Amino acid sequence: MGVTLSSVYVKLDRCSLHLPVFGTVNRSLKNLVLTTVTGGRLAGSAKNITVVEALNDVSFELKPGDRVGLTGHNGAGKTTLLKVLAGVYEPTFGRSEVYGRVSNLLDVTMGLDFEATGIDNVVLRGLLHGMSRSEIMSRLPSIWEFSGLGDFMKMPVRTYSSGMLVRLAFSIATSLDSDILLMDEWLGVGDADFNRQAEDRLLSLVKNSSILVLASHNEGIISATCNRVMRFEHGSLLSDVRL
């Protein structure tokens, strides 16, 4: 057991994640039945599900105050790792332990309901995060203000531009009570004003001793925000450097 005084920490112990990729052929029941009927003659083709080794034997520990930047080529496993930390995927091999409340911004549109208004979406995300309605309502004004969306908060999200979506999603994700914040390549979509505001907020969140894990291709953002850089390639952790 990782002996830590704090209740917030992350520990990955030799985690590997295999993601099956189902084609239209593989997912059908017919094939499975045929396989059974023909006594496995078709086994070769029917069970031949493509498996992507998205993470390969990854181990590390994170403690409060860690601000981790994930780097690597597209498809190196950064987003997958974030999804393991978010509890979306469970590792195929190894063990992942995540203690603390996680808030994530993996994908700007995530969990947003496009027909519902901005306000409804704030409430929905808050509820999904496990907050009570009254808690969310008490936080709504500050989320509203930070997003800078004004009256657009009363409009259906489908009318938003991509920059406005980022504003809404970022404002919500950073306003929920959380100990661990996960972010995937998001900056740069908002305008310069908002990006500066967003960086300030991130830094203040990090100062409150939460853990930040940020995947980005932008070296500038990483060196400005992070104190630890992990480099991934083909699902493996290549280097883990403290700055």
Add this chain to the structure above:
Amino acid sequence: MRSPDVGGGISSSVDLVHGSDVPSHASWSEQSSLALADLFASMRAPAMWSALAWIDIKHRYRRSVLGPFWITITMAVLILGIGTLYGILFNLPLRDYLPYIALGDIVWIYMSTAAQEGCSAFTASENLIRSMRVPFMAHVMRVVLRCFLVFLHGAVAYLPFVLIFDLEISTVALYAIPGVVLVALMTPPLILLLSCLTARFRDIQPIVTNMMQMGFFLTPIIWKPEMLGEHRWVADFNPLFHFIEVVRAPMMGNLPEMQSYIACIVSVLVLWIVAFPVFIAVRRKLSVWV
């Protein structure tokens, strides 16, 4: 192991599942307790799935004056059409036959929508499942509640028949309430089972749709079990008949038979006995399957 949440008043529902060790290739007992934790977490957070179900209902009202009441109208039209036709074919008094078919159809549509929409409880929430950790049972309860709310809309279709035929509703009709509860209790394990299977095998959905179409004719909705004569067992061995009967019979002024209640309770238990182990077995793979 993890200290309970302090401050913030955050309900630890989602967090607890999170905070538990997430092992891989873990033993059956560990997977069982994780599956149970998932169930409890969603039961502790009804606000979460009722908000989702409510949004679904609101979608159906959006830009439509009548919204889900179109279901009611469709149902009333169908009942009137089929009811009149078969009433004449079977030579049955419409005053008795139309309410019979109306009640049967209303409960039937509830069950068949639950089965058909239940298949996609996980696949339709793919975006959400792949972006944040929400108890899987919450996605199931979202569909359970949504189907129930739609059923309440559909139940209104019975009203015109009461008015047209000036039907008396006796106190026996109160027995329809536990009947509806039994039907509603059947939907969570049914939807859990079908959504787990559909996540892996997309063929399940069209299979269920077809079975429901067949079921409509095989279940006593437009015909009465007595009409089968010596083949009455076809109805008696059909659990769907009993789920309809516990609602329809009291509304028509008759007490349902004990065997109908027993059949319903046994069906609910059997569904859980099948659905829960399936859930234990597939839970950790659902997010990569959807």
